[in-house]
Amino acid sequence: MSLWTNYGMNRRHFMQHIATAAATIPAMNFLSHVQANADVLKSSQKSCILMWMGGGPPTIDIWDLKPGSKNGGEFQPIDTAAPGVQISEHMPETAKMFADLSLVRSMSTREADHGRGRYYMQTSYVPNPTVVHPTFGSVVSYEIGRNRKALEIPAFVSVDGGAGQAGFLGMSHAPFVVDNTGRIRNEPSEESRQRLGARLTMLDEIEAGFMNSRRGELPKAHQDVYKNAVNLMTSRQMAAFDVAKSDPMLGLEAESDAVRDAYGRNGFGQGLLMARRLVQVGVPFVEVNMGGWDLHTGVFDTLKNQRLPQLDKGIAAITADLKARGMLDNTVLVWMGEFGRTPRINQDVGRDHWAASWSVMLGGGGLKNGQAVGATDKDGVQIADGSKAYLPGDIWATVAHAMGIPINTVHTSKRGRPMKLANGGTPIQELIG
């Protein structure tokens, strides 16, 4: 089997050095990683791609239009591939993909501050001063990533993000943050690579004392993160980050201009393309961030001319691409921000923060797609009579269900408190069928 082709690294030389380190750092189990091949990493593996709309997207102008209402705004609804489901006229490509996408139109989430809203939507818990809850990507890293022995790069990758935290699950499940170019900063030079084994041996000898010096868990967490970093540095799976790289053994090809164009030549589009490659090599949770949604002023111009064209292209491309590759049923798509925006249009033709009634998009993952669950009233200001209101925990429980994580899973906080997965949320019945 040929090894370590694309980084020009002298594998044998490296392994000689690492051999001494491996004896003292058991988790650096390189030899087992080497067994990895594309077949094992294939499609039986479940993944989730979270499209995070930082700032709070105006879902009333995207997914749940209110034509005829004073709150309706400037856009008209159009039909989608899902009978009876209409979305914004500025999302035409996405509309065509709606057999594989769904909406939850009755989110009611109470937190309308960016920091608190982000925390609530990503963890399912409201902020609490005595405990830091893990963001759902960290939960997936913990529940699924740990068991993917062939995965050498982090199980939770965040493209252009950075707010998520692993909380009581430990630093090694924190998101690995990269920018949308996929460039990893501070990759080792050839010389650093050559000397890494010897240096790590020395490091291990030096830090052992402090680790066992009764100073809590942080020193150990530090070592765990270093192990992850070393795994990453020395992994051929790094090719997944770079859309220009190919690696047939991993099933990765260099992405053509046509593919890159289809996703959109912008941060969000290229981030989604990277996400697909990461899913291909077995990363179970990728978050792709798109910002610029905090539209207190000039909401319609910005949506029409900037945000929605990029969003439309990106969602349509990732859905079509995953489907064409037979990966869509195993990949759950989630689209959300920290909250929606006020139905009322303010004096600056903007919309402010609004958590009482808004929408989230889901797709793929073997869910029963092509439908809109829940509804808001005619002006979009509250959940419609007879419609069930959903919390972030219900969304993540649905995702957990689709990914095969038992929804009765309970984690334990550092203080010994039991913490239910997704804060005890329930999978949305209509979507899991």
Place this chain on the structure above:
Amino acid sequence: MKRRAENFGVSVTGRKLFSVVLCVPALMFVTALSSAVVADEPAGKPAATGAPEVPLGEFIDQQIRQGWSDNEIQASPVAGDEEWVRRVYLDLVGRIPTLTEAREFLADKNPRKRAILVDALLENEDYVRNFTTIWTNNSIGRGAPQRVSRMGMEKFYREAFAKNRPWNEIVVDILTASGHYEENGAVNYILAQMQMPDDAVQLTAMTTRLFLGLQVQCTQCHNHPFNKWQQDQFWEFNSFFRQVDKRDHRKLDPKTGRQVDDYSEVVWKEFTGPVYYEKRSGMMQVAFPRFQGHEVDPGVGVDRRAELAKLITEPAGTEPAGGEPAQLAQAMVNRTWSHFFGYGFTRPVDDMGPHNPASHPELLKRLAREFVAANYDVKHLVRWIVSTEAYQLSSQHGDKNKIDDPAAGEMPLFSHMYLKSMQAEQLYDSLIVASNAHQSGNGTWSAQEEQRRRWMQQFVVAFDNDENDESTTFNGTIPQALMMMNSELIDKACSVERGSFLFEQMSSPGGDPQKINDLYLAALTRKPTKAELTKMQKALARYGATKLNGYQDMFWALLNSNEFIFIH
């Protein structure tokens, strides 16, 4: 001045009593340190009203000890000099001690040496630099908000901390600032909160959080379910900032013939009467400028920010007898305590109020009252905190205080020092010190700041929303580890070129044990144990003829170790 002396609260009798209480030999440093505090100030009389107050130093230690006995735990012993000196340098001057500084302190036989060092560090220019960095980051973030001059903000804080200006005066300057963003650097705080046209909502929310320790951003839209702040109070506070406007100037670039950004300034905007806001019900409401029951004339010709500054920054001697000390002082005390211990009296430090009770309420109040009485003297506050018994303790816990673990969500009892991760700036400055780069004369202050700032940017993730919030990847995750293992900064630190730390070490006399000792001392501010020394000698032997590589790798490993990155 009279009041200041009285309220400083350390009387001659108190000092004696203090020494008696701390009869445990291991705590002699604490005693020495506390006498140093006294020596700075004329001994005062007990407060005029009621029974004589317990002196401040003693009071703090009593309050902390009460928590230990209430929770039936036993505090850790006092930290050794090696552990303590590294900690106090990082906390006070934002970097580890140099090899020379460490050697001098460790060799000093003076029993009062800890107090002497604290005094010296408070006069060190790196103290100014450290607190300038901290407050610049607090005020404008680490990123690059639009139309904000970091240089201007730094200059303002640098002058403020160098002159040890009273905290209330600093805050008045910031809240009432106007003018050019480099000529009056104080305006940058306001400019950073004006990233979007939002009727000063962000400025309102940030000001209450940062300077008053109150989180009221949620009350913009509705009454807070627990917090005593209500929606009308948010808008009443907001109405103080409605006379703020900013002007962004552009100029012609003669080379390209195009308009480019010039400077920005904060200017006055005419605004009278109430602000209008909408209740959840859709009803429009009005709010007039009002703070803590004090109403301000909403009419023409009133500078509302100046009025607010007066109300917030209550000068010494005006607080109501027996009443709550100024919120401004409580917030600063809480934040500063948290800087040194890793945890404040509330969690988070900027969310104080009846809904979130403090862990040591009496201590917080007393410190705040003394801070006001000492004319908001930041160096006094810092000295009080650093002089406490709790600050002297080891970061190692024992069997009897294992439960004192705020990282697990427990209320901090301060029975041992908690580990803090170095901030990116502390790491940068420490690496410079550990590798001698500071001696190579790297240009002026601002050139150095600029270098560090550019390096910092790799870790900043901005969220691009109206709260101007951001996060950092210098948070103990992989990007930080990659930087520590592979970056140019580390390569430089481990360089053996002429003038580098390793070059100096290698070319000076002394055998391997001496050199290993010095490497440990430079990186970890301690000598290796016997076992470690043996281990390192064996490790060097593995390198055979390329021993120099061995030393490089050893220094690399020391700098990458958990012991280096944690302040303990």
